[in-house]
Amino acid sequence: MEKESELIPAGVIVAAHGLQGHVRVKTFTEIPAGIDSYGSLSDETGKRSFILKVLEARDTVAICRISGSNDRNAAEKLKGQVLYLRRSCLPDPDVDEYFHADLIGLNALVQGSSIGKVNALFNHGAGDLIEIALSDGGTPLVLPFTKAVVPVIDVAAGTIEVDPPSGLWVPKDVHKGDE
Numbered sequence: 001m002e003k004e005s006e007l008i009p010a011g012v013i014v015a016a017h018g019l020q021g022h023v024r025v026k027t028f029t030e031i032p033a034g035i036d037s038y039g040s041l042s043d044e045t046g047k048r049s050f051i052l053k054v055l056e057a058r059d060t061v062a063i064c065r066i067s068g069s070n071d072r073n074a075a076e077k078l079k080g081q082v083l084y085l086r087r088s089c090l091p092d093p094d095v096d097e098y099f100h101a102d103l104i105g106l107n108a109l110v111q112g113s114s115i116g117k118v119n120a121l122f123n124h125g126a127g128d129l130i131e132i133a134l135s136d137g138g139t140p141l142v143l144p145f146t147k148a149v150v151p152v153i154d155v156a157a158g159t160i161e162v163d164p165p166s167g168l169w170v171p172k173d174v175h176k177g178d179e
Contacts, residue, residue: 007046007084008101011035016075017063022055023075025062025083028100033057036064038090041083050083060123098153107159108132118160121145132162141169 011027027035036052051067069075100121119133128145152161
């Protein structure tokens with residue numbers, strides 16, 4: 001399964017910082033302080049570019065000077081802007097490492113049966129989570145993104161195998177006839 005996009009999300013501008021046009025960027029890079037090492041970043045079309053200079057970084061946030069943003073008003077207009085980098089700027093992932101962008105949209109299987117598609121991956125500090133939009137609708141299934149819960153990832157086949165922890169998820173059809 002080949003991905004259509006050559007662009008990978010590297011971060012998102014979450015807020016203005018100070019009065020000189022600096023921005024706070026939630027980074028998706030392994031090392032937040034390195035988000036400026038990829039060269040020019042772009043918007044989702046690849047047509048608008050952004051050059052960042054990291055001033056300070058902590059956890060998953062970097063405070064950056066950004067080209068074209070010289071005051072707080074300019075910085076505030078950038079809030080919500082996702083910053084992308086070209087896949088060609090990145091090394092190939094190691095075995096059992098994946099770009100989140102390559103996992104989005106994969107078919108999620110439980111014991112060989114499709115339950116939905118990977119919708120998102122998150123990390124709120126306690127570890128990675130994977131969100132699956134269920135085929136039968138309802139609230140998406142959010143699971144720990146660990147080898148125990150997601151033992152098989154086959155990007156080429158477009159699938160992941162999930163083994164939800166006991167009691168965390170019960171298919172809707174299991175409840176039919178119980179009422």
